[in-house]
Structures are given as C-alpha cells and as structure tokens.
Amino acid sequence: MESYNNNAHRKITIDKIAQNLGYSKTTISRAISGKGRISQDTRKKVLQYCEECGYKPNIIARGLAKSKTYNIAAVLPADPELNEIPFFQNCLLGICEMASSIGYDIIVVTMEAGNISRIRNVVENHKVDAVILLRTLVQDVAVDYLQKIGFPFTVIGNSENLDVPQIDNHHVEACRELTSLLVAKKMRRMAFIGGNLEHVVSQKRFQGFQEGLTLNQIKLNWDLIYLNCTTKAMVYTAVEKIVENNAECIICMDDKICSQVLVKLNDMRVMIPRDLKIASFYDSLFLQSYHPSITTLKFDEKELGRMACKMTLDRLNGEDVAQKLYLGYDVVLRSSTK
Amino acid sequence: MESYNNNAHRKITIDKIAQNLGYSKTTISRAISGKGRISQDTRKKVLQYCEECGYKPNIIARGLAKSKTYNIAAVLPADPELNEIPFFQNCLLGICEMASSIGYDIIVVTMEAGNISRIRNVVENHKVDAVILLRTLVQDVAVDYLQKIGFPFTVIGNSENLDVPQIDNHHVEACRELTSLLVAKKMRRMAFIGGNLEHVVSQKRFQGFQEGLTLNQIKLNWDLIYLNCTTKAMVYTAVEKIVENNAECIICMDDKICSQVLVKLNDMRVMIPRDLKIASFYDSLFLQSYHPSITTLKFDEKELGRMACKMTLDRLNGEDVAQKLYLGYDVVLRSSTK
DNA sequence: TTGAAAGCGCTAACAT
C-alpha cells in the first residue's frame, strides 16, 4: 500500500485543487457538490480541472464531516445449509446493483443463529448508515436490537410488527393461487412438506396453502401435512407416509425440499406425474430442467434486492416510503402437475 | 437516523472521555491503542471507563487519520448463471468470517463481464484497503487494472503471472488423481465435458484430466472431449455424441454441467453406473443425494475464503506471505463409478 | 508518563 499511496494520481485533494486554481477549499467543495451559491463559470472551470487531473473525493473524509458512511449492511444467515439456495445470493446482487447506482456500497455481514454481534460491530463502529436483513425470523433478535437502538433498517420478509419497514414477495397470495390452481385440476388429497417454522417465510407459505384449500372448501388433511422438516431424513420419512396415505399431489415448500422429495420418489419408483403430482413453492434451475419439469412459483429475487435497497436509501434521505411492500410472482405450471 | 444520532449511548467520543477523566485526548488514544508510553495505571483506569460507558471508537475517524478503511472488497461475478453455484457464496462466508475476526469488514462488489467500473469506484473512493477477486479469468482486466495502479489484491484462482498473490484449490492435482483412480477402475474410453474456457479453473481442470490420462499412458480421444459447453443445449449435444461414441465414463467439469448431463442421460434411458459411469470435478448437495450418488472432488470453499482473506490482511500488515498457495481436496468415490 | 497541536480531507456556518 505504500507504493499505492505514493502513487501520483492519488494524492490530489480538494486543497491542492484550491491552491492550483487560486480558489479556496470551499469554492471547490461547492463546485463539486453543486450546493451553495457559485457562479456557473468557476463551477465549470473547477469541474473540468477535476476531470483533467482525475480527482476523486475521499468518501471517508466526506463521511466524517457529514456523519455518513455511504455504506449499507446486508445481513445474511451464516448457516451454510441455507446458502445452498441461490436466494440470498441473487438478492444480494440486486441490492448491490441498486446501491452502487446511488453511490452506496454494501458491507456483507453474516449472522450465526441468534447472534447479533457482527451486526452490532458494524453499527457501533459507524461503518454503515443502515441495515438490510435478508431473512426474517418469527422471533428475530436482530430486528429487536435495531428497533431498540433506533437504527435505520429494512427487512426482506414479513414482520407482524408494522413499525418495521419491510418488503417481501407476496408469498401468501402466491401460494394460495398455486394451491387453488391445483385444486382446479381436480386434485383433492393434497400433501404439504414444509421447512423450518422459525422462518417467517415458512409460516407464510403454509398459510397460503391453507387459504387455497379453504377457498375451495377443501378440508386440510393432517395426515398429509409435514411441517418443520429440517433434515433430509425427515423429508424422506414424510414422503413415505404421504405415499402410504395415497396423496394425489405433494406441494413442497421450497426447491431444496422438492429436490429431496424427487430423489426419494425416484427411489420408491413412484412416477411423476402418473402416480403423483408435484409442485414447489420455489423455483430453481434444477426444478426447471428436471424430468419431468416441476410446477413452481417464480419470484424475482434480484428485483426484491433492488427494491429493498431503494426503500432503505429513500427512507434514509427522508423521503417517505411505504412501510410494507409486496412484490409479485409468477405461477409456472409445468409437466409435474399435468 | 436523526433519532439514532441523538441516541445517548452513541455520542461518546475520545474527547468526552478525556474531559470526564481529566486527561488529554492523547492519553486516551494511547490507552486504547496500547501504543506509546503510558502507565499501566492510567491505562487500566481509562479502559475501564471506556467499558463502563460503552465507548466505541469511530472507525471512520480513525481511518481518516491513518488512511485506512478497515474494509476489503470481495469481487463476485454479477453473472446470475454463475451464481447458481454455491461456490462464491460459501467462499464469501469464509472471507467474512476471517475478516470480522480481525476487525475488518467486507464490501461486496459485483462485476459485469469485463467491466471494472465498480472496482474502480471502491478503490478510487478510498472505500477499501485491498481487493480479493473470487474468480480469475484467463484474460483478466481486473487483475490488469489492480496491478497497474499498484493496489493490494489477492486472487482466488490461478494466474500465470506469479507477481499476483494467489490462492486456489489444487485443481490440477485433484483432477489428475480422480482421473487416475478411474483409470485404475479399468475405465478407458473416458469422456470429458467442460465449461467456459475463459475461466482459469476450466483450464486447470482439463489439464488435470489430461495429466491423469498421460500418467497412465492413455491417449486422449478427442471424439469424447467437449470443452467450452456454456449452454444446456451444448451439454445435451455433447452427451448424445458421447453416448454414440461408446464412452465408458463421463467426467463433468462441475456440478452444474453434471446435473445437466444427468437429466439428459435420464431422458435417454441410460442407466448409471450400469451403462455409463459418471464423475464430477465439483461436489454439490444435489450430486450427493442423487440416485445413484455421484463421484466427485470435494473442496473446502469456506476455508479457501478464510485463507484468501488472511493472506490479504497479512500482506497488508507487511508480513511476508507466500505469493502462491494451494489448498487440498478430497476425492469422494460414490456409486456412480462403481 | 502526559499534553499540546497539527493534520487526515471534507463540509458547513458565518462572514465578506
């Protein structure tokens, strides 16, 4: 870094420019920020000079003066299991894209279950202006913490607490619609396999499923419902029971569960869609290219990230933004429910 | 943020502490940093007081004074296709873990193919002290840029240029070994399907495959080699040709290609391992739980991230570190090559 | 061992 700091093109400061141009720091600052009274003439001159000598403002210094960091923390679960889902990654891409288009950067913070120390670090060290939580739990210590200290944040997900600025795909509606569509295809004995109920999204998807049945006056058959299946073994057992109980269709809460279900059904020589229909509440490349291809719900994760970031920044800038926002979805009917 | 800044617990500065304790700023600073001559007594006193009032130094201010940011940029490809692989995510987790254990934070930077503008931004805006590139291309503009301006960076991957600090799994060796093992199982007509040759890793894996054959005096059969298969269609075509040409075994360069191969073989009613053996040079949950389970190479991505981060920080601190580091691997033989 | 003072690069009242 020595070599870098000594590098010619980098030591240009607002001071130097002021000297070289015979103005004061203030004038240069104003020319750059565009704020304050300044003649168009000098402004042009200054900006051109900045351009020529490749001046780049030191964001750190600016941050110190304005108590801003121009950084936002994106909090991902450190849980490696969960990271097999591309959701967080895609969402992060969206967040980064939006942030960088507004001059912000994203600091990633990983969070071990229930441990907010990493979040505290970036917050207390003044490394970020706001926080985005990429997952919401039913009982969420991160939400509690940020709320308590009054730090600006947004959650991707759903919170009962309407004081929490939040954005999410409309899981309930989406799952209700897909369920309804399957009922319309004359399926009656509908099974459901769901994941970790601590995640708000699990709750919402199951709720959507239930509403879809209710809407069509179909009674929930608890012999076909397996929630909180957090391990492969649990999913396998669920599949066995479900097949035993003569389900016509299995709805999987997400693509990971679905891929496990498919493996198990393959083992059991159950043919899809002949013997059993399958649908998933979450899409992935694998489910698309599986044979037969699997009916799913499609969400735009990247857009979710973009919007979450935008909401956060807008609120930071004092614009008033909806506290709760839902994004759309697509139902994709494929061969597995033919 | 108004509310947050006004928040009582946050306005404690080194100045205030100095006042309250009747010392000067300098003394407090020294007590905290541990540098400079200071009596153990006052040091204890100061530290205790800091503890009590929950003082947290302002890293931004410190950064301004020391021209450091305590941030490192992690550059991921923005390519959404690529992000279906958990590699980058896991690697990022490792990087974050290490960084945070040393008081650094990670700024994620996404990079569209060939476009270094986002990297330039964080570098020129002084937002980071160093850069880690999570993927290396054969012709890599990011590497060229960072090298040219003399900015500290590390690549995860392999560069011909030995001036580039680099760390990688030992792909060549790993692929050579797996290939050799398969030859030892009497496979002779070995097919290979590889991805984008612009990625260094693709080159290395193919090289390992070749060396594995050479080592066993087996001649490469170009009718069975399909490189640069960047689309699903290309993979499918490759599989058709390979089956036509009576291969005994297909080696897939990574798990994504492998999953496409499996789908295609399933369509073609080719049974594994009866009709054809399959192996992949990259593991994933899906390949583990596929039926039959797939023989693969296993790399510790998180560890790769950790080490990359450590190398970067060590070098930043002036310690001298190996310029080139290789990490191990595991060969996992499963049913697909039985 | 401790303190005073200058400075990191920028912003923002408050003059002029």
Next chain:
DNA sequence: ATGTTAGCGCTTTCAA
C-alpha cells in the same frame, strides 16, 4: 459569489 473558520473523531509528532 467567494473566503474564513471551525469542526467531524482520531492519530501522531514533538515538547514538557
């Protein structure tokens, strides 16, 4: 329209 000055919170010579 431009300049002066005083910070932002911390580090670091240089003196005492």
